[in-house]
Amino acid sequence: MAKMNMLQAINDALDIAMAANDRVLCFGEDVGVFGGVFRATSHLQQKYGKDRCFNTPLVEQGIIGFANGLAAQGATPVAEIQFADYIFPAFDQIVNESAKYRYRSGNLFNVGGLTIRAPYGGGIAGGLYHSQSPEAYFAHTPGLKIVVPRNPHQAKGLLLASIHDPNPTLFFEPKRLYRASVGEVPEGEYELPLSEAEIVKEGTDITVLGWGAQMEVIEQAVEQAEKEGISCEVIDLRTILPWDVETVAQSVLKTGRLVVTHEAPLTGGFAGEIAATIQERCFLYLESPIARVTGMDTPFPLVLEKEHLPNHLKVYEAIRESVEF
Amino acid sequence: MAKMNMLQAINDALDIAMAANDRVLCFGEDVGVFGGVFRATSHLQQKYGKDRCFNTPLVEQGIIGFANGLAAQGATPVAEIQFADYIFPAFDQIVNESAKYRYRSGNLFNVGGLTIRAPYGGGIAGGLYHSQSPEAYFAHTPGLKIVVPRNPHQAKGLLLASIHDPNPTLFFEPKRLYRASVGEVPEGEYELPLSEAEIVKEGTDITVLGWGAQMEVIEQAVEQAEKEGISCEVIDLRTILPWDVETVAQSVLKTGRLVVTHEAPLTGGFAGEIAATIQERCFLYLESPIARVTGMDTPFPLVLEKEHLPNHLKVYEAIRESVEF
Amino acid sequence: MTTTKSKVVYSPVFTDGAEFRIPTFKLLKQDGTLYKGGKKPDLDKEKALRIYKAMVMTRVLDERMLAAQRQGRLSFYMQCTGEEAAVIGSAAALDDADMIMAQYREQGALAYRGFTIDEFMNQLFGNELDYGKGRQMPVHYGSSKLNYMTISSPLATQIPQATGYAYGQKLAGDGHCTITYFGEGAASEGDFHAALNMAAVHRVPVIFLCRNNGYAISTPATEQFAADGVAPRAYGYKMDVIRVDGNDILAVHEATKAARKLAVEENRPVLVETMTYRLAAHSSSDDPSGYRSKDEEAVWREKDPILRMQRWLMKHKWWSEDEEKQLQESLRKEVLETMKRAQKRPPPPLESLVTDVYDEVPPSLNRQFEKLKAHIRKYPDAYPKSAGAVSETKKGGA
Amino acid sequence: MTTTKSKVVYSPVFTDGAEFRIPTFKLLKQDGTLYKGGKKPDLDKEKALRIYKAMVMTRVLDERMLAAQRQGRLSFYMQCTGEEAAVIGSAAALDDADMIMAQYREQGALAYRGFTIDEFMNQLFGNELDYGKGRQMPVHYGSSKLNYMTISSPLATQIPQATGYAYGQKLAGDGHCTITYFGEGAASEGDFHAALNMAAVHRVPVIFLCRNNGYAISTPATEQFAADGVAPRAYGYKMDVIRVDGNDILAVHEATKAARKLAVEENRPVLVETMTYRLAAHSSSDDPSGYRSKDEEAVWREKDPILRMQRWLMKHKWWSEDEEKQLQESLRKEVLETMKRAQKRPPPPLESLVTDVYDEVPPSLNRQFEKLKAHIRKYPDAYPKSAGAVSETKKGGA
């Protein structure tokens, strides 16, 4: 075990993956000698050479197109998109290509080796284009996996699992926690399971569900609620697609209440999918409407970011409203 | 009134808009002398000249980038994307640019004049890439309007409203109905309201909601259900974003039951958003879980398209299950 | 950092490269003789006949399958007609283990590699033997054993993928390269720019083969770009480029062989622009009379690449009228018989709806599948293709 | 249909354009004198001083605001330092009514157009007077009255937009054009390819001005493209191109003036590549010592474009040491005072969270806003920027 921040944990995972298999490659804008603008790929070029860790030209659709080809060839590309806000030029390569490669070829070909890393989320005074949480844009795409870690330990284990998983995987990193989240991280190789939600804390009155940086917000909100005697079950979804319906449904069957929270705007956000599924699965057990606490239906603002974001007070209020319904 | 199919109604709307305002332009791949691969822009180049109706090079991100610029300049571009499946290379220009132009500039600039037309949907043996229904991908984007007509009369009135609306609008056309749907269409200029759902048929036992080509499927299913004495209220959502929560909620408060259906895959589809919103708004009035009848969570298949699609039998079954819950 | 070693001028000079024309490489005249000055090509009889037979097979298949489409036996079809030399001449210049990433009009390359008429038919009819499991429209072929990437309809997406694939080959060090085919229309996509630039920067063994056939559906090349074809773009990436008469099998073959050498031996990506013409409609859904003249088509019909090669072969006495007749007949017969067989075969199994989305069917999708099977069991008449598969005896997950 | 009138060759010749170098246009030496052979520029004293003052204002603003960022007064900043001639020389060659669509490092153009220090500061501090209503990060300026499109962070998106904007201007027939600025890094995006090709095909009055400053954050131009800069790409579109010393205000101005003439009078789009260097860090978040040497920076510091112009002005006796001192001092003072004022101003109103998403606030968003206000009323201490706005007396929808 070593104390690491999330960037170090990610760097460690990449290092381990590259050491174990020389077909693992890391590339993207400024990923080479500089080690990425957040330094997640520090020292990898020095260690593994320019052929395996390198800068690409500034073209996201090219980065992912190139990565798709590499993966089809049998390599294990780990492509970085500098900010999740800049993943959209690659949307076609991801949604029409990566996701459908195996299906359309009848499994003659696949890009299962592909992992795409991108920092996402708000809270860093990033405004419209350094704050977005685009997971729901991709969650409508069968064939993709989408993973979001909440702390360094999770980041390392889930990233290694994503790299090794034989399906194209989007790995969204909560950049607000890159340096802020520090914790014990096991040394060496380990994996945490994909498509398994984790019950972070058991409770009986209400289920509170989130992922990534929002887990910290939930923790604060739940602390406050528990002070008032509300027993909360906290779940980290961890994998957005394909998601772990069972764990969530079992929890709600027990608690009868659910609050889901994410930073992305409400409409079309992934909380909607979860609410729709759970109201169907747990209809007769629900004691109050499933609540969603999310960003507002606007682009991401700057100066009033605090007002926009679903902070712990808003989550706490939703918990109370649900319990008092 | 004249009898028209949907293509003729769309062509008529474009003709009227171009005649009324010489800043209205139509362009896209093969849109010029050929009139588009479906012939929606037939004769427009002959009538209004090559400057106002023209072929573009084969580059969707360029078409929409160009259209954004034109709209910012004050023109009223109506850009065609040849198939909705090919809109993804333009995803960045739509989601990061069109949608955010007004907000990010504090209303100094906007691309409100922009309308994007694209044929969508299955049922024509199109396989993975000539069948998709991508409305939900865009419905997570505040700043956009998304409109889907169900028949020629609606198509003309909604397209004219979309062209005149001072916000960027995606207009998805159910290509399966292009020639199949024929009906009376008023002559000359008229508009149908955006963001207003339409109660197509009143009923008391259950609300059945859809849009576009799915309305025909609903009609068949409801016919069968009504034969068995189930009184259905049928709603055409018409505008997906921003959608008419009130009309749907009022209906469900009355019927206590809701089935939503669309062709796109289940997970992350817009039915999820509707179910999540309505379970919250109508919690105490719901007599059964909100049901979603959708395409499966797979890419769009070809030979087994019939099995994949949410046809009238599946919608009918969902109605029955809901009523018998 | 760019330190431009270019010369300095003291008054503003604009250039647009117009004076700078890339020549067209030709070897074979339409009468089957070589141009004066044309070097005798390095092509032995065996290879020449392999090429020629693939061309004829492609032509026959195209003619028959378009007819089948017209008869309603097939939902859709696309012909390679007129472009057989561009496609097959280039494919023949490769090692059979090199990767081919094509657009959709390159069935000739697949025929050359040895895809059988059976295999073509199974895809066209989407039957249980289709490698693609009946999921894609006709002509979306693929073969892993023949190193032919399954076609995907979104244009130009394969071009940066080819750059990536070839980069993987380079690291693997097995001496192979990738060729990617695309139309002059698809070359307008952003993915084209990304692919060529990345290939040049990362020195990737990839051949970008543009079939400039004059049209992208109805859009003539003159409305696709203002420049003299696609070739001049190579200079923008400092990439080697060659333009070649696309109806000249010998020139295409020779040029691509030389390109492959640059790619594989020197890691220099190459752009090859083949100047040709789409003699048929864009697809079975298209009618070119709406956008081009019969006269224009006639000019190009005169330049038929198959006839040109046939004449060359006959001049060498490598081929005869008799052999031609026999080949045509046997191909037609085989196509018809195979078509009948393929059409009768059952569709892919119901499970194919949900497999291959992921490496394993996830639980939620499996639930959807179980629900579908129950539904089909309830309404077997509505699902004739799959009702049999869910009859009581056949229950069970995917 | 492309009928290549190019010459024919009978053996395969590959070219990569290497022999074909685009020259660099220069007029002004670093010592303030003209190159021999350089034509005296068409620039009167008034205009020259307008340009020069904008350059100095940009430099002073950049220095002060970077310092302010270092002091924690500002969250983020980006400097134009080293590139003032490329940006301002080109903007000055336009009509003030021409549209400017910039990347983010072109505050100089805005200064030239007359954006006041107050206006800069309001945006940088996102206060209630910021035209952008505090929604975007610092340096995302915009001004409709100065025809300067609001900056958006996604790179290269403005390039095809400029093509469209200019097409609109062409149809409007008012004789105006659009200039779009972008870095040599952004030119790798697919949008670049789309924009230039469409502009050439549709004959659009647009000037594509590439600031080739050697780096895209840490990525040197040598890892961005293999070619000799961005200029050679123009030939691929048959577009007029000129390369110019980007630190030479006279050459940039002259070249852009000529480019504008081609654009406006002949509807010929033009690519202008300015060769320059980013003297500062990429942004306040960057530290260039991780990827380039002090020595390299020093070489370019010697080529300072402002000093070069200053010397030229002084040789003309249009400018003196005294005037320089005065200008510097008054600018520094104004920047500091304005900064203090701007920093003290209140943030934009709470309503600005939900307005301008659409032309009107839709009902669902209004519901979210009402809920937010109620929430803030309950927890005023947690929302210091907006608690005042929702106090009981101020209720009401957006």
Ligand SMILES: Cc1ncc(C[n+]2csc(CCOP(=O)(O)OP(=O)(O)O)c2C)c(N)n1
């Ligand atoms: C991204 C994308 N946009 C549009 C289409 C529709 N489309 C299919 S083929 C075609 C024309 C392609 O022309 P070209 O690349 O010249 O190839 P050719 O058909 O001439 O061989 C178009 C527009 C598509 N398949 N993909």
Ligand SMILES: Cc1ncc(C[n+]2csc(CCOP(=O)(O)OP(=O)(O)O)c2C)c(N)n1
């Ligand atoms: C689409 C997109 N991808 C990535 C980024 C992150 N980014 C911001 S500036 C920059 C480098 C730009 O370099 P260049 O175009 O050369 O301009 P310069 O900063 O040198 O002026 C990058 C990668 C972005 N803003 N947008």
Ligand SMILES: [Mg+2]
């Ligand atoms: Mg073509």
Ligand SMILES: [Mg+2]
């Ligand atoms: Mg740069």
